[in-house]
Amino acid sequence: MIEVKNLSKHYGDQIAVNNISFTANDGEILGFLGPNGAGKSTTMNMLTGYISSTDGQALINGIDILEEPMKAKKEIGYLPELPPLYPDMTVKEYLRFIYDLKKCKLPRNTHLADICRLVKIENVYNRIIKHLSKGYRQRVGLAQALVGNPKVLILDEPTVGLDPSQIIEIRSLIKKLGKSHTVILSSHILSEVQQVCDRIVVIDHGSIVADDTEENLSKTLSQEHKLIAQIEAPTQQVFEAIDTIKGVKKIELLKERPDSVNDYLIETDEKTDIRRELFEKISSSGWCMLGLKTQELSLEDIFLKLTMGESIKGFKNSSKEGQQ
Amino acid sequence: MGAIFRRELLAYFTTPIGYIFLALFYAGSGLFFNLTALRAGSADMTSMFTLMIYVLLVAIPILTMRTISEEKNQKTDQCLLTSPVSLWGLVMGKFLAAFLIYILAVAMMLVYAIVVSAFAKPDWLVIIGNIVGFMLLGAAFISIGIFVSSLTENQIVSAIISFAAMLMCYLLSSIAALVPVQWLSDVISGLSFVDRYTGFTLGLFDLSNVLFFISACAVFLFLTVRVLEKRRWS
Numbered sequence: 001m002i003e004v005k006n007l008s009k010h011y012g013d014q015i016a017v018n019n020i021s022f023t024a025n026d027g028e029i030l031g032f033l034g035p036n037g038a039g040k041s042t043t044m045n046m047l048t049g050y051i052s053s054t055d056g057q058a059l060i061n062g063i064d065i066l067e068e069p070m071k072a073k074k075e076i077g078y079l080p081e082l083p084p085l086y087p088d089m090t091v092k093e094y095l096r097f098i099y100d101l102k103k104c105k106l107p108r109n110t111h112l113a114d115i116c117r118l119v120k121i122e123n124v125y126n127r128i129i130k131h132l133s134k135g136y137r138q139r140v141g142l143a144q145a146l147v148g149n150p151k152v153l154i155l156d157e158p159t160v161g162l163d164p165s166q167i168i169e170i171r172s173l174i175k176k177l178g179k180s181h182t183v184i185l186s187s188h189i190l191s192e193v194q195q196v197c198d199r200i201v202v203i204d205h206g207s208i209v210a211d212d213t214e215e216n217l218s219k220t221l222s223q224e225h226k227l228i229a230q231i232e233a234p235t236q237q238v239f240e241a242i243d244t245i246k247g248v249k250k251i252e253l254l255k256e257r258p259d260s261v262n263d264y265l266i267e268t269d270e271k272t273d274i275r276r277e278l279f280e281k282i283s284s285s286g287w288c289m290l291g292l293k294t295q296e297l298s299l300e301d302i303f304l305k306l307t308m309g310e311s312i313k314g315f316k317n318s319s320k321e322g323q324q
Numbered sequence: 325m326g327a328i329f330r331r332e333l334l335a336y337f338t339t340p341i342g343y344i345f346l347a348l349f350y351a352g353s354g355l356f357f358n359l360t361a362l363r364a365g366s367a368d369m370t371s372m373f374t375l376m377i378y379v380l381l382v383a384i385p386i387l388t389m390r391t392i393s394e395e396k397n398q399k400t401d402q403c404l405l406t407s408p409v410s411l412w413g414l415v416m417g418k419f420l421a422a423f424l425i426y427i428l429a430v431a432m433m434l435v436y437a438i439v440v441s442a443f444a445k446p447d448w449l450v451i452i453g454n455i456v457g458f459m460l461l462g463a464a465f466i467s468i469g470i471f472v473s474s475l476t477e478n479q480i481v482s483a484i485i486s487f488a489a490m491l492m493c494y495l496l497s498s499i500a501a502l503v504p505v506q507w508l509s510d511v512i513s514g515l516s517f518v519d520r521y522t523g524f525t526l527g528l529f530d531l532s533n534v535l536f537f538i539s540a541c542a543v544f545l546f547l548t549v550r551v552l553e554k555r556r557w558s
């Protein structure tokens with residue numbers, strides 16, 4: 001269990017994390033969602049005792065990280081943003097070092113072998129870390145967090161740098177771990193936290209803008225009124241046909257292809273579901289509907305929705321920061 | 325502490341650092357032994373030890389330059405500082421590993437002494453005095469090097485500043501001679517590493533000199549811990 005109470009971090013005048021509070025319960029996977037520079041890593045560094053907080057308190061299983069750091073740190077497995085690897089060591093040497101460092105009491109060889117099997121690094125066990133690919137380094141970083149079987153796992157963007165099949169595997173691994181651990185993971189991909197997490201905390205500019213269950217948040221964010229349809233038909237006629245459907249507010253040609261299989265973005269009222277009628281219309285005209293899906297939310301949309309325009313300004317600032 | 329100590333030792337020999345340090349040390353001591361004892365046909369090894377201080381000034385910054393700066397640079401400090409190890413444990417682990425490598429280097433001097441003893445009767449008290457003094461001087465230099473390494477993320481900067489700092493310590497007695505104010509001059513020469521060290525080369529074990537080096541060592545290790553602590557709170 002992790003309790004965060006009014007935690008703040010200031011760097012000089014700059015406020016990286018501003019008075020945030022949330023709780024992650026046992027057996028819960030908490031997603032930490034926010035754009036670049038939102039303060040996700042800073043929060044995680046405070047939770048793990050890497051940096052101190054300017055104000056507020058963080059409790060790991062009831063132990064204050066600043067008051068009893070030794071005891072609290074034993075409960076935590078941490079995967080920082082950049083996996084903290086020693087490039088000149090082999091994976092084996094490195095994991096044994098971590099095992100010693102954490103003063104782990106479990107039987108060493110079987111414990112490390114279990115972890116390697118879990119994150120699938122057995123085949124690079126004797127390789128030197130500096131020769132590993134980014135994805136494998138990320139996995140060794142994850143393995144490092146799992147050494148000692150800590151009850152609380154704090155994972156900063158754990159799937160960055162992995163290939164798609166690995167992402168799926170690591171996500172399902174995290175889900176499995178979530179049953180017996182308290183997990184906090186950060187991400188800037190909405191679909192990732194929606195898939196993996198039970199609860200989602202959305203953070204922007206160091207402040208929490210939403211803290212809700214995955215279901216509630218998905219409901220708030222449901223985007224059925226923006227559809228992307230792939231239709232094989234003459235463009236102009238499609239525009240005219242769709243325009244006659246009740247509830248349609250706007251149609252846009254997203255992508256035009258030479259074989260006249262085009263993608264259209266259709267915006268509708270929040271209340272009406274036009275999917276059935278749309279399908280009828282297309283097929284009765286003798287055209288072909290090749291795909292229909294709701295549009296994925298971008299982080300920009302999420303903040304727009306969550307804060308009803310309040311943090312639009314904030315988001316623009318942060319996206320500017322990202323470009324610099 | 326044990327884990328960090330073992331990892332550091334391993335790192336000295338999986339990177340070139342350990343070999344460079346030992347090579348510098350062995351080459352330097354071999355050369356000076358040859359020049360001062362063998363060529364001169366003298367059983368007095370003190371001048372070899374005195375010349376070896378110059379090698380120390382170059383070799384110790386190389387030994388200690390990456391101890392803490394590299395952790396920060398590679399972000400591996402994130403792993404050390406979030407594990408259940410105290411800052412003292414961390415710093416001591418690093419210090420002891422560097423010191424052990426240093427002992428391996430100084431042990432070679434003992435070999436030379438044995439070589440000399442085959443031909444002449446060396447003054448063992450002086451030799452032991454030299455070795456003890458050298459150990460203490462080295463321990464103090466190593467802790468200065470570790471302290472400097474905690475101030476920067478760049479190994480090269482760390483090495484250069486350590487070199488300058490050690491040279492300063494070494495030259496304190498000369499600086500003291502230039503200071504016109506008597507009490508200040510006394511204070512500075514009281515801190516002079518060389519004056520303290522010279523006592524040992526005569527075979528004199530002055531407790532205050534032993535304590536001086538041990539406290540210098542402790543002060544810089546303490547400062548290192550403070551730097552690490554301070555960084556968390558910045």
Ligand SMILES: Nc1ncnc2c1ncn2[C@@H]1O[C@H](COP(=O)(O)OP(=O)(O)OP(=O)(O)O)[C@@H](O)[C@H]1O
Binds near residue numbers: 081
């Ligand atoms: N050591 C530091 N000194 C000054 N400012 C800092 C420091 N570390 C972080 N910041 C600032 O704090 C803010 C939050 O940074 P943080 O790394 O926590 O963002 P993040 O949410 O992890 O972003 P990302 O998705 O890019 O990883 C940023 O504006 C950053 O510039």
Ligand SMILES: [Mg+2]
Binds near residue numbers: 040041081156
């Ligand atoms: Mg981050």
